[in-house]
Amino acid sequence: MATATPTAGTGPVKEGSAGSARGPARKPGRTFRPRTLVLTAVAWLLAALFLAPYLEMIVTALRPADELRDRTYLPDKLDWANFVDVWRESSLGDNLQVTLLVAGGSTILVLLVSLPAAYYTARMRFKGRKWFLLLVLVTQMFQPTALLVGLYREFYQLDMLNSVWTLILTNAAFNLAFAVWILTAYIGSIPQELEEAAMVDGTSRFGAMIKVTLPLALPGVVTAVIFTFISAWNEFVMGLTLSTEPESQPLTVGINNFIGAYTVQWNYLFAASVVAIVPVIILFAFIERHVVSGLTAGSVK
Amino acid sequence: MSLKAPPSPASSRGRGGQPARPAPRSRGGLARLGPLPWIAPVVLLILAVVVWPVIELIRTSFLNISIAGIVRGSAGTDKYRKLFEESDFGHVILWTVLWTVVVVGVTMLVSLGLAQLFNQRFPGRRITRWALIAPWAASVLMTAIGFKWMLNQTAGVLNTLMLDLGIIDKSEDWLGSASTAWPWMMFVAVFVSLPFTTYTLLAGLQTIPGEVYEAARIDGAGPWQTYRGITLPLLRPAFLVGVVINLINVFNSFPIIWAMTQGGPGSDTATTTVFMYKLKETDLAESAAMSVVNFAMVVVLVLIFLKVSRWNEED
Numbered sequence: 001m002a003t004a005t006p007t008a009g010t011g012p013v014k015e016g017s018a019g020s021a022r023g024p025a026r027k028p029g030r031t032f033r034p035r036t037l038v039l040t041a042v043a044w045l046l047a048a049l050f051l052a053p054y055l056e057m058i059v060t061a062l063r064p065a066d067e068l069r070d071r072t073y074l075p076d077k078l079d080w081a082n083f084v085d086v087w088r089e090s091s092l093g094d095n096l097q098v099t100l101l102v103a104g105g106s107t108i109l110v111l112l113v114s115l116p117a118a119y120y121t122a123r124m125r126f127k128g129r130k131w132f133l134l135l136v137l138v139t140q141m142f143q144p145t146a147l148l149v150g151l152y153r154e155f156y157q158l159d160m161l162n163s164v165w166t167l168i169l170t171n172a173a174f175n176l177a178f179a180v181w182i183l184t185a186y187i188g189s190i191p192q193e194l195e196e197a198a199m200v201d202g203t204s205r206f207g208a209m210i211k212v213t214l215p216l217a218l219p220g221v222v223t224a225v226i227f228t229f230i231s232a233w234n235e236f237v238m239g240l241t242l243s244t245e246p247e248s249q250p251l252t253v254g255i256n257n258f259i260g261a262y263t264v265q266w267n268y269l270f271a272a273s274v275v276a277i278v279p280v281i282i283l284f285a286f287i288e289r290h291v292v293s294g295l296t297a298g299s300v301k
Numbered sequence: 302m303s304l305k306a307p308p309s310p311a312s313s314r315g316r317g318g319q320p321a322r323p324a325p326r327s328r329g330g331l332a333r334l335g336p337l338p339w340i341a342p343v344v345l346l347i348l349a350v351v352v353w354p355v356i357e358l359i360r361t362s363f364l365n366i367s368i369a370g371i372v373r374g375s376a377g378t379d380k381y382r383k384l385f386e387e388s389d390f391g392h393v394i395l396w397t398v399l400w401t402v403v404v405v406g407v408t409m410l411v412s413l414g415l416a417q418l419f420n421q422r423f424p425g426r427r428i429t430r431w432a433l434i435a436p437w438a439a440s441v442l443m444t445a446i447g448f449k450w451m452l453n454q455t456a457g458v459l460n461t462l463m464l465d466l467g468i469i470d471k472s473e474d475w476l477g478s479a480s481t482a483w484p485w486m487m488f489v490a491v492f493v494s495l496p497f498t499t500y501t502l503l504a505g506l507q508t509i510p511g512e513v514y515e516a517a518r519i520d521g522a523g524p525w526q527t528y529r530g531i532t533l534p535l536l537r538p539a540f541l542v543g544v545v546i547n548l549i550n551v552f553n554s555f556p557i558i559w560a561m562t563q564g565g566p567g568s569d570t571a572t573t574t575v576f577m578y579k580l581k582e583t584d585l586a587e588s589a590a591m592s593v594v595n596f597a598m599v600v601v602l603v604l605i606f607l608k609v610s611r612w613n614e615e616d
Contacts, residue, residue, distance in 0.1 A: 036423055039418065039421050039423045040423040040424055040425065042418065043418055043419065043423055043425070043426070043429045044425060044429060046415070046418075046429070046432075046433075047428070047429035047432035047433065048432070050432050050433050050435055050436060050495075050496075051432050051435055053436075053444060053447045053448060053451065053492075054435055054439065054447070056447065056450075056451055056458055057443075057447050057450075060450065068456060069455050069456045070456060071456055071461050071464075072461075073458065073461065109346075112342070113342035113343050113346060114343060116338070116339040116340075116342070117339055117340045117342070117343040119339065120336055120339035120340060121339075121340070124336065126335060126336040127335075127336075128336070129336075132336075132340055132343075132344070135344065135347060136343065136347070139347050139351050141549060141599065141602070142351060142355070142596075142599065143549065143550075143553045143599075145553040145554075145555045145574050146553055146574070146592065146595055146596050146599050147351070147354040147355060147358060147592070147596075148577070148578070148581070148592065149357075149358055149361060149577070149581060149585065149588050149589045149592045150353070150354030150355055150356070150357040150358030150359075150361070150589070150592070151350075151354045151357075152581075152585075153354070153357045153358070153361050153585075153589075154353050154354050154357050156370055169346070169349070169350055170350050172346060172350075173346045173347060173349070173350030173351055174350070174351070176343060176346060176347065180343065230438060233440075234439070234440035234441070234442070234443075236440065236441075236442045236555075236556050237555055237556065241581075252440055252442050252443070255442075255443070255446070256442060256446070256559075256560060259446065259449070259560065266450055266453075269446070269450075270447075270450070273443045273446065273447070276440065276443060277438075277439045277440065277443050280438045280439065280440075281434070281435050281438045281439055283438070284434055284437065284438030285431050285434065285438075288430070288431070288434055288500075291500075
């Protein structure tokens with residue numbers, strides 16, 4: 001790894017310089033230079049290693065119960081029924097429903113509150129703008145884990161434990177910062193003249209935001225939406241603390257409860273996990289590029 | 302997931318180069334209220350779900366409170382004294398520091414290599430990069446549970462693999478004792494931190510203009526010289542962001558340890574967050590005191606972060 005001349009892939013490379021296997025202009029004869037070959041092999045091996053734990057989860061999810069304790073890499077036969085049985089024989093169906101509500105609800109809430117704020121922050125210079133941004137930034141630094149006891153006490157006193165609304169509110173709040181930032185960055189990159197033209201035609205600022213800016217900022221919106229959804233979908237500690245009744249806990253907590261059982265039914269556990277994991281990995285692949293630019297804009301310039 | 306990140310404190314110039322303008326005063330309705338209708342919902346949500354718990358947390362740490370949640374008057378600083386006198390407290394703090402430093406250190410080093418590798422051109426770069434994000438997208442808890450299963454003494458695939466390769470003679474209970482559980486949990490923590498960190502460094506690498514390398518090559522610099530003299534210094538901002546975000550995430554990392562050992566045996570594999578959660582079962586106020594200590598450490602991290610990100614230069 002860490003090989004020489006780290007040029008390729010970064011930016012505009014106009015002339016081919018000797019010494020790196022780069023680019024579309026590569027001549028056929030040079031395609032399989034040893035260096036490229038080693039690079040490719042290492043990269044593919046690493047990719048396989050990164051996927052391996054998840055593949056093992058899928059394999060386990062397909063293991064028949066009587067092969068669970070076998071020291072084999074692959075089971076003799078595949079038991080697809082695990083995927084059906086786990087929902088029927090446990091309360092995970094309720095948990096999945098909670099997770100869907102919480103992830104969906106908090107995503108909508110995040111979008112509703114962060115979009116206007118991001119728009120205004122990107123377009124206007126106002127008193128307290130700096131403080132507003134600092135507040136959002138600081139929120140991002142305080143993770144729910146650090147505030148668990150405080151969160152528990154607050155929602156206990158409000159008599160809102162075991163409520164889906166509590167999880168929607170908390171998940172939304174802890175994901176706001178990312179949404180505000182990436183949306184601010186996107187909206188800031190859209191020329192203001194477009195809106196002004198619409199406003200001259202009599203549209204209100206809010207109307208201009210919805211009709212003109214929003215469609216142009218769509219990649220940012222999609223990224224914020226998917227990112228929030230995934231992060232609420234995967235959330236664990238707040239669900240564990242703020243929901244004490246099994247049927248009001250999210251899927252992550254429900255799956256974790258399997259471990260507390262006397263004998264762990266690993267095949268069922270992973271049949272549920274696969275359902276929890278695979279959709280978000282696919283979703284994440286869509287926003288992979290944007291997430292990084294959203295995360296690092298401002299700091300990595 | 303993880304990434305508590307410092308995206309652009311809204312560059313006030315917009316990327317298109319237009320300066321942000323002052324709010325027009327002449328407009329009626331919404332405009333007259335200024336920023337409030339636009340930013341108030343965000344502020345309210347933060348006040349209700351982030352600021353309130355902070356206050357509640359500090360208040361609770363000075364209370365006598367029953368397990369059922371009934372407040373029985375003030376406890377002064379008793380809970381803090383009780384916490385500091387816990388026999389496990391010292392080593393929990395020590396291990397938290399070790400855990401954070403080791404995991405973040407290893408993550409940064411490995412990510413430097415990964416970023417360099419995945420920045421090259423090779424067949425299937427796009428697909429391999431997708432594979433890399435799996436641990437980032439998947440829930441950290443699920444990944445940790447997956448490793449717990451793979452380390453299972455009876456049928457865990459990692460035990461099987463190590464037996465077959467002759468690395469071990471008999472199947473081990475890796476998570477059963479602190480001395481083997483710690484390295485494995487650190488491994489998992491590094492594993493889930495790598496994608497975000499690598500991507501951050503990749504983003505950093507992409508900001509380095511190709512001409513710089515061209516110039517270095519013309520000057521006859523060797524690969525290692527180029528890397529040390531050009532890549533590393535120019536990668537510094539991305540590297541710092543990676544360090545600080547990982548510090549905060551790893552320090553707060555709860556699901557990995559909770560899923561794999563629950564901090565046990567005893568509190569031998571607990572960090573402060575796990576210890577705090579265990580205390581919550583017996584004494585809510587003492588748990589709150591632990592959180593406050595935790596929180597103070599996070600504040601230090603945040604201050605470092607603010608210094609690094611230099612947020613106040615933006616406005």
